[in-house]
Amino acid sequence: MKRVMTTAVEHFPIAGSFTISRGSKTTASVVTCTLEQDGFSGRGECVPYGRYGETIESVLAQIEAARPFIESGIGRETLRESMPAGATRNALDCALWDLESKIEGRRASSIAGMSEPLSLTTAYTLSLGEPEAMAAQAAKYAHRALLKIKVGTADDASRIRAVRAAAPDSAIILDANEGWTEDNLAHHFAACLEANIALIEQPLPAGKDRFLGTISRPVPVCADESVHKTEDLPTLAGLYDAVNIKLDKTGGLTEALRMRDAARALNLKIMVGCMVGTSLGMAPAMLLAQGAEFVDLDGPLLLAHDRQPGLRYEASLVFPPLPALWG
Template sequence: MTRLMKTAVEHFPIAGSFTISRGSKTTASVVTCHVSDGGFAGIGECVPYARYGETIDSVLAEIETIRTQIEAGIDRQTLREAMKAGAARNAVDCALWDLEAKQTGNRAFTLARLSEPAALTTAYTISLGEPEAMAAQTAQYAHRALLKVKVGTTDDASRIRAVRAAAPKSAIILDANEGWTDDNLAYHFAVCAESGVSLIEQPLPAGRDGLLASVHRPVPVCADESVHKTEDLPKLAGLYDAVNIKLDKTGGLTEALRMRDAARVLNLQIMVGCMVGTSLGMAPAVLLAQGADFVDLDGPLLLARDREPGLRYEDSLVFPPLPALWG
């Protein structure tokens, strides 16, 4: 099968700014991969992430190294062996899913042997800031069922309490983005328990996970930066209660489905998350997130503009993608 591949870079302004413990940004830059067979074209999107040593240029270069194999008809399983986990493989993998759906006339969820997807309750992200600013932002979204709150400073107690006071009825995921330390971990855990936090995401830097074995965890703890592929899971079982599966980390839907199944065998809860990207990047993750314990697919809601057509969001719900978008 002869194919043609092309890549593109697109920039989408963020509504305001997006701030975590590692910094702020005002633009979401994404890479798309298009794979066509002359009659049909599939597309996938990824978000290069500096935390993992990725840039726009490095992702484009990585995709380019496998152009010959892609155009010669590589399948998703061979792709998984030919490219490492990460954003570049995600864009190619999702393009191949989309291409096969169009070639066969089957939806991607059918190809993945999944049930027809339903709408999901997704988190909405509150950026890191001073407690008063975070409380004010939270108050605007206190009607949402689930909030994901960015923290990760040496003293987050006032932020946690301010957000909880501003959204007394919302379930809260707290994301420290590796920002806590050995010295303040137990204190922050206690404040989270006092404030009724539902989940704490990646409190310690990746590689420091072992400390979680020796500290009381009154609130479930989820690995994010510490988990990228299925082979990472065994060493995290017992330290974490959940894992955050993101397509840009796993390198696509193919590996993400494999990781989800393996995590369940290890009795780890499933969170499906995202980088700040468009509806195209979220669409395959909606399939992955069916049946997940926590869903955080609000990337398009953080943008000043999204793709057309995009995913449908209604209150706290995100709906499955239409074929015109992906899959």
């Protein structure tokens, strides 16, 4: 057995720009890892995220440092135990899943002990902007079953009302990206309750979660930046109602499946989210998202162009990957 690893940095233009409370971007930059063995090839993709101290350069350096172990033939569980959670491990872990699937000639879902994955209703994300601009975005996509709205300013009540008025029939998730404060939280919660918001992601900065246990939460609240790995969960139970599991945070599908099961044991609802990446990054998350209460795997829809073949999206549905893409 001879395993060879190659990496590539790829840049995919975003359709327009993507804005959250921390800033805007016009390009999705991803690191792709390819593992070749016995004539078979497996791929994984990650999106380095500056919020977590990651850069393209740091991920490439970490992958290169792991090369001897990866090319020696280590498996997913050894990788999970020997490398910290994060984007680097995600690319490697998902490449190992894909490689194993190709070598064994069976789908990754079968390797995971799951039934064939089904199509899922995914959120479609709207960027942060002024209320009128966000209302225009919401009206354009009001036919979608589930919208995710980026907020996170000192006063988002007008944005919440404008979006709800423009998309009266859509379920709505709000993502504050740590942008609210203890002082304005009750004000925003009241606006969310009035607008029948389904879920609020990470209203307060990570590390300030304890405040959520001291107030009434009239709308379910979901941890995102505060949760990266299974060991984070016990301290969040009782403060949050749900957790957003992203492969780039957990360090791959192997850890993400463990986290999902542990979260359910703590009576936490599951949201499966993504960074802005291509269908290769979303494909393994389709396994994780089976049975999740909230699915946000719209990354490719935000790009000017995706990989080919990519995931199939129809209306609000996203369909499982073809083997030519992943798994």
